[in-house]
Each structure stands twice: as structure tokens, then as C-alpha cells.
Amino acid sequence: MVEMLIDKDWYQELKLGNVKNIASVSGGDINEAFKVETDQGDYFLKVQPNNDASFFDHEVEGLNLINSVATAPKVIRSGTFNGNGYLILEYKEFGNGSQYDLGKLVAKLHSKHNDKFGLDHNILNAKNPKINDWSDDWADFYVHQRLEVLEKEVQKKGYWNDYRNNLLEQLKTLIFEYYRDHPVEPSLLHGDLWNGNAGFTSDHQPILFDPDVFFGNREMDIAMTLLFGGFSQEFYQGYDSVYPFADGWKKRVPWYQTYYLLAHVNLFGETYGSSLENSLEQSIDF
Template sequence: MLVDESWYEELDLGKIEDVQTVSGGDINLAFRVIADTGEYFLKVQPDNNESFFDHEVESLNLINSVANAPKVIRSGTFRDNSYLILNYIHFGTGSQYDLGQLVAKMHQRHSLRFGLGHDVLNASNPKINTWRANWGDFYIQQRLNVLINEVQKKGLWNGQRDKMMRRFEEKLMEYYQVHPIIPSLMHGDLWNGNVGFEQNRQPILFDPDVFFGNREMDIAMTLLFGGFGKEFYQGYQELYPLDKDWQKRVSWYQTYYLLAHLNLFGETYGADFDNILKQSVEN
């Protein structure tokens, strides 16, 4: 699909000088739009309407209320294509310490309950975001069990996994009955491909999937695939220290992310998932 001159009036970005195809992930088509008013990042989802981007718009706006993410210009529908316009980011380098502090600032935005008030069902890993008062209830019922159901449909679940998961969930319920958590604004997919630095060295967060949850879940994701230096955790801890023994609970949340990868990519991630689930039961 081409974004040609027929799009220019719809985009309403002034005089458009050039539109270039850029990499934008597996899900959307992506373009750099150069206009006399500035440079913009355009995402397009064919055969859909603007509601496709509603959650991303909400996520970016929530993060920008306390931290730094691409700015939403506008979203809409044109010729059965949904689109989202963001400001274009020119990348530079920056400090991992500053990045840690940025994530801590995001986590310092709180809510009275866990969730978001509406579900995200147009994703490969669906999210149920009904508001709940207890983190254990939310994490088990609206994250783990939702994905277990998806994995079962694909024939990737078995008796041993089920037995271990039930033991893990019992442990979670017992722990969070007596260790209440303050809900934090979560990025939701905080791996090193979704963070960066602008040319002025300011850290920035990309492609969020927000909800209000336990911030240890975001931190566990940063430790799953690497790419975050020790200065990141120093910056984070100085601004918003994690609860005692948080390292022991890292596997509790990596279990979710590896279950998500099992759902997306199949048994390639089966052994990793089994290992982290075993750690979660034993830790």
C-alpha cells in the first residue's frame, strides 16, 4: 500500500514534501512524512478503522502525562485504512541512569485499583482489564489464565504445566493477600526494543500497552532479554525503590512473558517457560 497524494488532504499536515517507507514492526505499515510543518511518523493498519489505535493513543497519552513517549498528533480512518500520526523521533544516545529515572516517574503515577477499565482484544495476547482491588486476583484471572486458555486452544498445554501453574497461582494468592500493592502505571512491554534516546539525550518509551499493575512486572521484563545496564536500576531505585526481596519475585512475572511467547511462537519457548515456572513455584 502506498501513501500517495490522495492521502495528503486527509493527513492535514501542511505541505507534504515526501513520504518514505520505514520499518514499523510486524503489525502496521509505517512511513516518515516530511512536511513544511515538521516530520511525522505515520502508522497504517489496512482494512481497519481508527478504533484499532485507540489503546495505543490512550497508552501514549497516559505515559506522556508523567514521562516521555512519542506525541499523538491525530488518528483516523481513510479508505478503510486506520492510521495514527505521531511526531517523528530522531535517535541519539543517552544515560541508562536517566532511563531508569524515567521509568520510575511513570510508575509513580498511581490508581486506586488494578486494570484499565476496558479490554484489549485486538492483540495476539489478549488483555482483560476489568478493575480489581487485589493484585493476585488480577494477575491470575486477567493475565495468566487468559493466556493459558489461548495456549490450550493450540494444544500446547499439558498436565504437568497445569499442575505447576496451579501451585504457582495458590502461592500468588496467599502472598498478595498479606502483601498489598499500590497500582502503578505500567508500560506493559518494557523490553530494550521499546526504549531509546532522542538527539537531546532525553530517554523515551515506545509501543506501550498500558494498564495499572504491579511495577515489578515491568522490571521483570527488563531483565528477561537484557539490554538494560546496572545504571538503569540505580537510577530507578534512587527515585522509587522497589519492595524488599523484589529479585525473588522476578521469575513470577517472567512466567507471564514466557507464557506469552509460548502462545505467540509455540513450543520453541516451551523449555524456557517450564524452567521459569518451576523457579516461580520454588522461589
Template sequence: MQLTTTWLAQLPLKSITTMQPVTGGDINAAFKLTSAGHDYFLKVQPQQTAAFFAHEVDGLTRLSHSVKVPKVIATGTINGDGYLLQAWSSLGTGQQFDLGQAVAQVHQQTASQFGLAHNFLLGKIPKYNQWQTSWSTFYTTQRLDVLVKLAIQQQHWSPQRESHYQHLRQIILADTHMQTVQPSLLHGDLWAGNVGFDAHGIPVLLDPDICYGDREFDLAMTTLFGGFTAKFYQGYQSVMPFTTGWQTRLPWYQLYYLLAHLNLFGATYGPAVDHILNQY
């Protein structure tokens, strides 16, 4: 996406001296801006209003009560494109133990029910967040079922996958732990690309997709694509020890993220989905 001088002039910045595209994301166009000696991070979603970023801003606000997050400068709509302007986060290095503790502190923020006060349906993966008193109901109907339906529509599903999925679904609904979960604030997309450290080694969390749910849901994402060491889990457990049986439930939550990747990126994720489904 190319941003014109006229477009940039409508941002709430006095003057922009440099603009550089930032790579690494697949959802938004992203840029590093410099204005009056300060650096900023700009996300743009073409042909969407500022409402596209309201969910992320809410997430950053809630996370900020427990952990460092990028500072939001402004959101808005320019020429039909939604944008989110943040202070630039200069990332350095830090200790995985500290990162684990920071994530556990986020999970100590709780609610009385599972879900969130609003849905987020503007992205490629819809998030239906209606409040539920049952975590197993929320997770199966508002997370897994949604992605299975999408996989069927995109012809990424099969009778064999459906059979294994229905068996797993019944296991989840009947599981005792799923009936006793405390709703924790979840980051929602906790992979290595969305965590870091500031110049002083303080953990920073980026790009949240929040709701209130089982903290093991967040932890499952950390196990899929690397970037988290044993020290991370030691730090986490120094604040919030794991619940008995978490290893058994881990594949249930890994499945969601793998289904999301199946829908977003295609059949290359099919074997990973089948590896989990074929266990049930």
C-alpha cells in the same frame, strides 16, 4: 503494505514529499513521512478502524505526565484502515541511570484499583482490564489465565505445564506482597525496543500497552531480552527502591511475557516457559 497516493492524500498533512517503510515491528505497517520539511511516523493497521489505536493514544497521554513520549498528531480511518500519525522521534543516546529514573517516575502515577477503564481486545494478545481491588486476582485471572487458555487453544500446552502452573497460581494468590501492592501506571511492554533517548539525551518511552498494576511487572520485562544495564536499576531505585522479595517474584512476572511470546511466535519459547514453571 503499499499506500497509494490517494490514501496518503487523506492524511491531515499538506503535502507528502517522501515516504519510507520502517521495519522492526510485527503488529503494524509503519512508515516515515516527510511533509513541509517535517518528519512524521505513521502506523497503519489494515482492516481496522482508528479504535485500534485508542488504547495506545491513552497510554501515551498518561505517560506524558511523567516522561517524554512521541507527540500524537492524529488518528483516523482511511479506506477501512486505521492509522496513528505521530511526530517523528529522532533518537540519540543517553544515560541508563536517567532512563531508570524516568520509569520510576511513571510508576509514581497511581490509581485506587488495578486495571484500566477499557479492555484492549483488538490485538493478538487480548487485554482484559476490568478494575480489581486485588492484584493477585487481576494478575492470575486477567493476565496469566488468559494466555494459558490461548496456549491450550494453540496446542502449546501440556498436562505437565498445567500442573506446575496451577501450583504457581496458588502461590501467587496466597502471597502477602500481592495483597499489599500499590497500583502503579505501567508501560506494559517495557523492552529495549520501546525505550530511547532524544537528541538531548532525555529518555523517551514508545509503544505503551498500559494498565495499573505492580511496578515489578514492568521491571520483569526489562530483565528478559537485554538492553538494560545495572545503571538503569540504580537510577530506578534512586527514586523508588525495590520492595523486599522482588527477586522471588520476578519469575512470576517473566512468565507472562514468555507466555505471550509462546502464543505469538510458537514452540521456540517453550523451554523458557518450562524453565520458570518447573521451579514450582
């Protein structure tokens, strides 16, 4: 990505007071990101080149939903300028803190419930598309609007075979059978809860970043925290102190890691193929 110039033409558009300095910072692989220092404070600016403000609508909704019960950067404003979408957030300095407190924060997030699974819009402009049609049934939602959506994507790219298909069909059957007798309550999920999207501010408070929210089974977020590590045992103890885990949750972790590994196969190809198969094999050994 070619770094764009945030020059004085932007200053009036941003409406952040007297701009003292704008510096490029790390902000992911799909946006340009900047720290904006002004006489009113510091801000975090994301810019999506050759797009418009609607690109950030889902992130804005997610941050606002999280902030209704937990902690995430606050949204200042989004807009479009010179053919580029932008999002302004409050700037947060990073620090360290208690994993126990971070677990409690995620439990608070999951304690925000809804009467249905899903969200009020689909996410179709992402590399891993998501269908969020409202559903009363978790198994139906997870199989048809998560697993099968990515199954089709990896099939189109040639990363599918009979062995993986057979395992996934067994997992789908298992999920439908299990949740027929074990209903779950829809929780607000972060949606992409790896350790890079959770941390601490300079005053040691836990905070969540870059959400991909929807209302689903909270075990999805927990499974993601265990997929790539970075969360200590204290995190899970803190979580359990606020919102106790359901019986047998550890056995169901592979059910949800399968989804995230499908997403990684879709993005990065066969690098994650063996991990996907391993997760599928563990899933049906229930």
C-alpha cells in the same frame, strides 16, 4: 505484508501542511509505517490496512497516559481513510543516552498510581488478549485476568501439558498467599517494556515507545526488562533512586516473566516452551 502506497490522495487527509516526502520505515510487524517530511516538520505515520481508527485507540490512550508523567512520542491525530486506520505521531530521531536516566524515567511512570488494578477497557483484538476489569486485589487480577487468559490460549493451541499445569497451579497458590499479606499499590505500567520499546532521542533524552498500558504491579515491567536483556545495571540504580524496589523483588521476577513467556508460547509455540517451564520452576522455588 504488502507495502501500501501513500499517495497524494492521502495528503489532504493527513493535514500536515506541504508534504515533501514520504518514506517507508520500520514500524513493527502489524502496521505499515512511514516518515512524513513536511514544511511544518517531520511526522511518524502508522497505517493499519483494512481496519479503522479504533485499532489505535489503546495506543493513543497509552501514549497520552505516559506523557502525563514521563516521555513518549506525542499523538497528533488518528483517523480512517480509504478503509485503513492510521495514527500520526511526532517523529523522533534516535540517539544515545544514560541508562541511569532511563531508569529514572520508568520510575516516574510507575509513580503514577490509581486506586484499582486494570483499565477502562479490555484488549480483545490482539494476539494476546487482555482482560482489564477493575480490581481491588492484585493477586486476583494477575491470576484471573492475565495468567489464566493466556493459559486458555496455549491450551487451545496444544502447547499445554500436565507438568506445566501443575507448576502453574502451584504458582497461583503462592501468589494468592503472598499478596494476602503484602498489598501493592497500582502503578501505571508500560506493559511491554523490552529494550526495543525504550531508548533515547537525538538530544540524549530517554523515551518510551509502543505501550500496552494498564495499572498493575510495577514488578511486571521490571521483570520484562530482565527477560531479554538490554538494560544495564545503571538502569536499575536510576530506577531505585526515584522509586526504591520492594524487599525481595528479585525473587518474584520469575512470577512475572512466566506471563510474558506464556505470551511468547502463544505467539511462537514450543520455541519458548522450555523457557516457560524454567520460569515456572524458578517461580515456585520462593
